[in-house]
Amino acid sequence: KKIEKIPRRNISNLPLLFFLSLTASLACAHGFSTQTRSLDLPPKPSHIPSSPSSSLSRCYSCDLYLQRESKRIKQQKSRTKMVYYTISGIRLPCVPSVHHSSRRNSSSVAGNATTALSFPLRKHSLSRKIVAGSSSYDSEASNLTTTKSGKVLVPGGGSSSPTNVLVPGAKPSSSIDQLETSDIVSEDSKVIHEVPESSAMVGVTGMEVLNEQEKIAVLPGTRDKTDKRTVPPPGAGQRIYDIDPILSGFRQHLDYRYSQYKRIRAEIDKCEGGLEQFSRGYEKFGFIRSETGITYREWAPGATSAALIGDFNNWNPNADVMARNEFGVWEIFLPNNADGSPPIPHGSRVKIRMDTPSGLKDSIPAWIKFAVQAPGEIPYNGIYYDPPEEEKHVFKHPQPKKPKSLRIYESHVGMSSTEPKINTYANFRDEVLPRIKKLGYNAVQIMAIQEHSYYASFGYHVTNFFAPSSRFGTPDDLKSLIDKAHELGLLVLMDIVHSHASNNTLDGLNMFDGTDSHYFHSGSRGHHWMWDSRLFNYGSWEVVRYLLSNARWWLDEYKFDGFRFDGVTSMMYTHHGLQMTFTGNYNEYFGFATDVDAVVYLMLVNDLIHGLFPEAVSIGEDVSGMPTFCVPIEDGGVGFDYRLHMAVADKWIELLQKRDEDWRMGDIVHTLTNRRWLEKCVSYAESHDQALVGDKTIAFWLMDKDMYDFMALDRPATPLIDRGIALHKMIRLITMALGGEGYLNFMGNEFGHPEWIDFPRGEQHLPNGKVVPGNNNSFDKCRRRFDLGDAEYLRYHGLQEFDRAMHHLEGTYGVSR
Numbered sequence: 141k142k143i144e145k146i147p148r149r150n151i152s153n154l155p156l157l158f159f160l161s162l163t164a165s166l167a168c169a170h171g172f173s174t175q176t177r178s179l180d181l182p183p184k185p186s187h188i189p190s191s192p193s194s195s196l197s198r199c200y201s202c203d204l205y206l207q208r209e210s211k212r213i214k215q216q217k218s219r220t221k222m223v224y225y226t227i228s229g230i231r232l233p234c235v236p237s238v239h240h241s242s243r244r245n246s247s248s249v250a251g252n253a254t255t256a257l258s259f260p261l262r263k264h265s266l267s268r269k270i271v272a273g274s275s276s277y278d279s280e281a282s283n284l285t286t287t288k289s290g291k292v293l294v295p296g297g298g299s300s301s302p303t304n305v306l307v308p309g310a311k312p313s314s315s316i317d318q319l320e321t322s323d324i325v326s327e328d329s330k331v332i333h334e335v336p337e338s339s340a341m342v343g344v345t346g347m348e349v350l351n352e353q354e355k356i357a358v359l360p361g362t363r364d365k366t367d368k369r370t371v372p373p374p375g376a377g378q379r380i381y382d383i384d385p386i387l388s389g390f391r392q393h394l395d396y397r398y399s400q401y402k403r404i405r406a407e408i409d410k411c412e413g414g415l416e417q418f419s420r421g422y423e424k425f426g427f428i429r430s431e432t433g434i435t436y437r438e439w440a441p442g443a444t445s446a447a448l449i450g451d452f453n454n455w456n457p458n459a460d461v462m463a464r465n466e467f468g469v470w471e472i473f474l475p476n477n478a479d480g481s482p483p484i485p486h487g488s489r490v491k492i493r494m495d496t497p498s499g500l501k502d503s504i505p506a507w508i509k510f511a512v513q514a515p516g517e518i519p520y521n522g523i524y525y526d527p528p529e530e531e532k533h534v535f536k537h538p539q540p541k542k543p544k545s546l547r548i549y550e551s552h553v554g555m556s557s558t559e560p561k562i563n564t565y566a567n568f569r570d571e572v573l574p575r576i577k578k579l580g581y582n583a584v585q586i587m588a589i590q591e592h593s594y595y596a597s598f599g600y601h602v603t604n605f606f607a608p609s610s611r612f613g614t615p616d617d618l619k620s621l622i623d624k625a626h627e628l629g630l631l632v633l634m635d636i637v638h639s640h641a642s643n644n645t646l647d648g649l650n651m652f653d654g655t656d657s658h659y660f661h662s663g664s665r666g667h668h669w670m671w672d673s674r675l676f677n678y679g680s681w682e683v684v685r686y687l688l689s690n691a692r693w694w695l696d697e698y699k700f701d702g703f704r705f706d707g708v709t710s711m712m713y714t715h716h717g718l719q720m721t722f723t724g725n726y727n728e729y730f731g732f733a734t735d736v737d738a739v740v741y742l743m744l745v746n747d748l749i750h751g752l753f754p755e756a757v758s759i760g761e762d763v764s765g766m767p768t769f770c771v772p773i774e775d776g777g778v779g780f781d782y783r784l785h786m787a788v789a790d791k792w793i794e795l796l797q798k799r800d801e802d803w804r805m806g807d808i809v810h811t812l813t814n815r816r817w818l819e820k821c822v823s824y825a826e827s828h829d830q831a832l833v834g835d836k837t838i839a840f841w842l843m844d845k846d847m848y849d850f851m852a853l854d855r856p857a858t859p860l861i862d863r864g865i866a867l868h869k870m871i872r873l874i875t876m877a878l879g880g881e882g883y884l885n886f887m888g889n890e891f892g893h894p895e896w897i898d899f900p901r902g903e904q905h906l907p908n909g910k911v912v913p914g915n916n917n918s919f920d921k922c923r924r925r926f927d928l929g930d931a932e933y934l935r936y937h938g939l940q941e942f943d944r945a946m947h948h949l950e951g952t953y954g955v956s957r
Contacts (some may be wrong), residue, residue, distance in 0.1 A: 371751030375774025421689030426507025441468025442653030443494035450490035496654020546882035560919035565617035580947025583631035596899035603648035639707030679737040702757030746779030770819035785821040812878040823879025839892030891929030891940035
């Protein structure tokens with residue numbers, strides 16, 4: 141990608157020239173460099189190797205080098221030569237990251253920022269700390285108070301203690317610029333904000349209940365923030381005992397569960413203005429743009445000091461120091477520049493620097509809306525994403541109505557290309573969506589939307605919950621994809637992860653404020669020993685706010701039509717469903733192993749989804765078969781629309797390992813039809829789980845290596861191929877007809893995609909000295925060979941056409957309803 145150089149402006153004003161020279165001299169005296177920094181980017185290769193044996197040491201195929209922006213920035217902030225590169229459509233300055241290897245430790249924050257980093261000087265790089273009478277506040281911050289010393293207090297923060305408000309130049313309590321990288325915290329780690337159970341659900345109420353005069357200003361061209369929708373009040377919650385009389389024996393547990401749900405709903409109504417307002421956390425936390433500037437808020441009770449750093453202030457931790465209120469919320473307001481432009485330009489890299497019990501830590505804001513990984517760097521950077529109005533995608537097509545039966549095409553944007561590369565939102569929109577529509581599906585379920593630093597995690601180790609993955613493009617690219625799907629009449633479901641989070645301490649929420657109990661349970665309860673991830677504390681008020689707002693964000697901002705909630709079983713039980721066999725005994729569902737806080741959260745999020753978005757769909761991945769899972773909340777249930785019928789796929793794999801004569805039709809039909817009354821299921825013969833490396837797809841179980849040589853029509857089929865094709869068709873047909881009220885297929889499996897999914901990965905060196913071999917970072921098995929299903933001279937095409945005929949049958953006659 142060519143590096144764009146913005147030329148210097150012609151300066152003819154002699155006094156201004158003298159002032160700039162003096163400023164540059166002062167900067168040099170303080171450790172800044174006035175020379176332009178360049179970034180040596182390797183040239184983009186002219187083609188992508190397609191050979192299976194190709195080794196890709198760099199992911200050039202990620203298509204992160206998009207075309208440069210069509211228009212230059214209207215107001216150039218710098219009067220020195222700046223060098224930029226483009227990633228995911230965002231132009232970023234070529235300045236060192238705060239994680240640069242040459243960074244030196246110093247005895248002060250200021251030393252770290254000025255002596256170890258060299259940046260071109262820019263205006264507004266000095267402290268923007270708000271003092272009384274020096275600037276105008278945004279309309280939301282009208283209730284901010286100012287002390288005599290000029291320190292700004294956050295709404296609701298009554299304390300004016302100097303420990304809560306930093307002043308420029310003040311040294312933090314920690315003098316070592318250390319990034320916390322450990323993934324496991326011992327149980328005796330210091331818990332900063334452990335609270336008794338009776339007060340566990342106490343939140344930032346002093347800031348959140350805003351009157352009409354304090355609401356966020358609406359910028360010209362943006363949609364009206366006023367929302368008249370409300371979530372209906374709780375019902376009696378007693379109908380579950382009529383639906384399933386066995387539940388009467390567990391009335392004490394179920395009544396307690398429902399009383400907890402009603403209590404929290406009442407507290408939200410009393411303290412937060414209702415569930416509709418409570419779920420708008422993204423309009424109060426993170427970066428909030430108003431007519432007069434930008435407000436940034438972050439909940440980090442474990443931190444003792446905080447500062448906003450980024451490209452906009454040359455990563456100077458003394459420039460924009462934040463103030464803390466009594467609830468552990470840090471805040472700063474940045475007024476607009478003199479010319480009216482925003483204080484943080486669109487596309488700027490941003491982080492929050494905090495002095496924490498674990499040392500000085502630079503973190504991506506928890507509510508960040510976009511994050512990118514620069515070429516050649518490991519850590520991600522938060523991006524302030526606020527493009528001009530003319531560049532924002534405007535939705536043109538209405539969302540489709542909920543169909544009578546769901547026919548879901550499960551997909552992954554990154555691996556949806558026929559080429560060995562990471563695909564983009566734009567290509568998926570133009571190439572894959574029309575294919576899905578042609579096959580007859582009425583919904584597409586997209587995996588790996590939430591940003592995840594580890595690509596091979598399939599998107600399930602989320603680091604940035606409000607940010608769409610930048611590997612595939614920009615947020616507006618994703619909106620364009622969803623808008624196109626709606627034009628085609630397709631629902632777009634998001635595979636959302638609220639069951640756990642990545643243990644990544646550099647890019648994610650883990651140890652965000654230096655404690656292991658911030659968003660998660662402390663000690664061993666906060667770690668999933670099998671998934672190597674962190675587990676949310678669903679009894680925390682701010683965690684509930686964060687997750688509910690996250691679900692609302694994707695539905696409101698991106699127009700998703702619903703969710704598939706991942707790993708729900710892990711949420712609902714303290715044993716996470718591991719080393720546990722569910723036999724159907726009701727004591728397994730309603731006992732001491734049940735995490736009532738987590739179940740109540742699921743009730744709240746379903747309440748939110750169905751109350752504000754009546755046409756939205758919620759699907760839960762629960763392997764336990766918990767009763768009441770798909771019963772409406774007002775009747776006492778958890779509130780999901782569908783549950784995944786996970787036993788069906790396991791049954792097919794079990795049968796495929798047996799001889800044909802050992803297949804029992806009664807056993808097959810029982811598994812397909814074994815579901816709870818009035819609880820709808822989405823069935824599938826195989827999903828992404830069965831396609832991963834180490835497992836086999838149904839087609840591969842049936843036809844094995846014969847698929848490599850005998851799938852062409854000009855060759856006689858072997859008995860294994862004939863049997864395999866016939867069973868592949870019948871397995872899918874009977875699963876759709878008898879398995880449930882909905883049907884799901886993972887992309888490519890409709891035509892019997894050969895082989896498995898293997899994400900690009902290098903060697904892993906474990907702490908015990910063992911080496912886990914990789915695949916030379918190859919993308920060869922991390923793509924979908926749609927060309928096989930389209931080739932009429934291959935037997936794959938016949939399988940694809942049969943799948944299409946199945947959907948026509950269901951759409952016309954409703955055989956699964």
